[in-house]
Amino acid sequence: MDSVNGKITKFSVDWLDTKVDQWSQKEKGNLKPTKVDCQTEYHSKKEIEDIEEETGEKPKVKNTFRTRKFIAYEDRIRAYSTPDKIFRYFATLKRVDEDGTSEVFMTPDDFLRAITPGLKQPDGLDLDAFIKFDPKKDQLNLNIPKDSIFYCFGNNALISFTDFVFLLTVISTPQRQFEIAFRMFDINGDGELEASEFDVVRGVILDTTAMGRRHRDHSTTGSTLKSVSQSALHDYFFGSDGKQKLKISKFLEFQSRLQEEITQLEFKRLQQDTRVSACTAERMITPLSTASRFERYAPKEGRITEQAFAKSLLTYAGFSENKRRLMLRRVKKKFPEDDIETSVGITFKEFLDFTCLLRCVSELDTALTFHTLAGAAIDPATFLHVSKVVAHVELTPHLVDVVFTLFDENDDGQLSYKEFVQVMKNRLFRGLDKPMDTGFIRFLNAIVYCVQHEIRRRLD
Structure with a gap:
C-alpha cells in the first residue's frame, strides 16, 4: 500500500508540473513578445528627475495588463512550482567554461525576486533564459558591500x-529548530x-520544509542537490582543508x-520603488573597462x-485584492506622500528593528494574548x-x-492583533512554510488513505 501511495503522489506531482508548463506555454502564446527596450523600465522618482534632466525626455512608467498578467503567473510559479523550476525561472546568469560546460547562477537580487511575490522577472529572462558571462572577462555589478x-x-557572490x-x-527555519538539530546529531x-x-542535519531540516518536500533532482537541467563538501559554503564553514568543525554559534x-x-x-x-527590466539586467554584466558607467542612483535621504x-x-x-487595497488606502490617507509633516518616512534602522521583532x-x-485575557x-x-x-x-x-493604521479595521485605536500576528508569521517565513501545491495532491493522498483504511477494515 505504501508503494501505491508513493506512486500516486509522484504521479500527482508530475501531473501538476505538466499542467503548469502547459499553462505557461499557453500564456506566453497569448501574450505578444515585445522588444527588450530600456523604455519599458520602471523608474523611481529620483531616476525620473535625473533622466529628464539629462535627456529632456520623461521615461515610461507602466503597469500594463500584460505586466500584471506576467506577475500573476510568476506568483503562481513561486507558490506551486518545484525548487528546480523556481531556480531556473528567476536565475539570470549562466557561466560558460572553456571546456564547454556551463552552470546557472542567481545573483542576490535574483534570490530576493524569487522569494518576493509581485516582483516581475526581467523581460526576456524567464524560464531557461540566461545572460552568459565569463568570470575572467566580465565584472558583475551586484550592488552589495564587499563584506557581504x-x-x-x-568570489563572485x-x-x-x-x-x-x-x-x-x-x-524558513527558526533558530531554535537548528539548535535542536545540532544537539541531536552532536554525537x-x-x-x-x-x-x-x-x-545529515541539513537533509533532515530540508525534509521538514515545504520547499524540501517538493524537491526532486533533475540531472538534465543540472538542478541536483550536492553535499556540503561540493558547495562553496564548505570553505566558510569547515575551512579549505575541510577539517574544521562547525559550531552552532557560527551557524546562527x-x-x-x-x-x-x-x-x-x-x-x-x-x-528605488522600481521594477527591474531587461535593460537593467543587461547592465548587470559589463566589461571591466565600462563597469563604472552603470552605477545605480542612490536613494534619497x-x-x-x-x-x-x-x-x-x-x-x-494572502489577502484579496479588495481587502489589501482598503488597508493600504487607510495608510495613504493618513500619510500622504506630498505632506512632509505627516509623511516623514521609515528609516532602515526602523525597518530592521521591526524585522527583529518578527x-x-x-x-x-x-504576550499580546496575555494582555487580551487580562x-x-x-x-x-x-x-x-x-x-x-x-x-x-x-x-x-x-x-x-x-x-496600527494598517491593521486597525474599525478605527478605534486598537490593534486587530490576531490578524496582525498571522500576517507577521507569513512575513517572517516569506510564505515558505505553506504547502506548495493547490491541494490536489493532498486530496489524492486522502483518497488513498481512505481506500487503505477501508480495505484493512473489511479484511479484519
Missing part, C-alpha cells in the same frame, strides 16, 4: 542551485559538527547575517514611504512596551502608528 555574506558562496535550496531552508557533545554530520551568526542582508536588499528595492512599508508587510498576507513573533503572540487593550503604548520586553527592540512611535 553572499561572498561566502564564492553567486548562488548555485544547491546554495539556493540551502538558503531557502535557512530563512560527542562538544557542540560542534563535522561536514558529514552537518549534511550566518543565519542572522543572511536575514539582515536580505532585509537590506529589500529596503533598497523599496527605496535613506528612507522609504509609509505606503511602501505597509505594502511590504502585506506582501505574503523573529520573536511567537513570543509576541503569547482585559487590557492593545494600544500603541502597550505594543511598544511588549516589543521592548519580548524582542529587546525600541520601535519608534511613528512606525507603530503606521502599523
Whole structure:
C-alpha cells in the first residue's frame, strides 16, 4: 500500500508540473513578445528627475495588463512550482567554461525576486533564459558591500542551485529548530559538527520544509542537490582543508547575517520603488573597462514611504485584492506622500528593528494574548512596551502608528492583533512554510488513505 501511495503522489506531482508548463506555454502564446527596450523600465522618482534632466525626455512608467498578467503567473510559479523550476525561472546568469560546460547562477537580487511575490522577472529572462558571462572577462555589478555574506558562496557572490535550496531552508527555519538539530546529531557533545554530520542535519531540516518536500533532482537541467563538501559554503564553514568543525554559534551568526542582508536588499528595492527590466539586467554584466558607467542612483535621504512599508508587510498576507487595497488606502490617507509633516518616512534602522521583532513573533503572540485575557487593550503604548520586553527592540512611535493604521479595521485605536500576528508569521517565513501545491495532491493522498483504511477494515 505504501508503494501505491508513493506512486500516486509522484504521479500527482508530475501531473501538476505538466499542467503548469502547459499553462505557461499557453500564456506566453497569448501574450505578444515585445522588444527588450530600456523604455519599458520602471523608474523611481529620483531616476525620473535625473533622466529628464539629462535627456529632456520623461521615461515610461507602466503597469500594463500584460505586466500584471506576467506577475500573476510568476506568483503562481513561486507558490506551486518545484525548487528546480523556481531556480531556473528567476536565475539570470549562466557561466560558460572553456571546456564547454556551463552552470546557472542567481545573483542576490535574483534570490530576493524569487522569494518576493509581485516582483516581475526581467523581460526576456524567464524560464531557461540566461545572460552568459565569463568570470575572467566580465565584472558583475551586484550592488552589495564587499563584506557581504553572499561572498561566502564564492568570489563572485553567486548562488548555485544547491546554495539556493540551502538558503531557502535557512530563512524558513527558526533558530531554535537548528539548535535542536545540532544537539541531536552532536554525537560527542562538544557542540560542534563535522561536514558529514552537518549534511545529515541539513537533509533532515530540508525534509521538514515545504520547499524540501517538493524537491526532486533533475540531472538534465543540472538542478541536483550536492553535499556540503561540493558547495562553496564548505570553505566558510569547515575551512579549505575541510577539517574544521562547525559550531552552532557560527551557524546562527550566518543565519542572522543572511536575514539582515536580505532585509537590506529589500529596503533598497523599496527605496528605488522600481521594477527591474531587461535593460537593467543587461547592465548587470559589463566589461571591466565600462563597469563604472552603470552605477545605480542612490536613494534619497535613506528612507522609504509609509505606503511602501505597509505594502511590504502585506506582501505574503494572502489577502484579496479588495481587502489589501482598503488597508493600504487607510495608510495613504493618513500619510500622504506630498505632506512632509505627516509623511516623514521609515528609516532602515526602523525597518530592521521591526524585522527583529518578527523573529520573536511567537513570543509576541503569547504576550499580546496575555494582555487580551487580562482585559487590557492593545494600544500603541502597550505594543511598544511588549516589543521592548519580548524582542529587546525600541520601535519608534511613528512606525507603530503606521502599523496600527494598517491593521486597525474599525478605527478605534486598537490593534486587530490576531490578524496582525498571522500576517507577521507569513512575513517572517516569506510564505515558505505553506504547502506548495493547490491541494490536489493532498486530496489524492486522502483518497488513498481512505481506500487503505477501508480495505484493512473489511479484511479484519
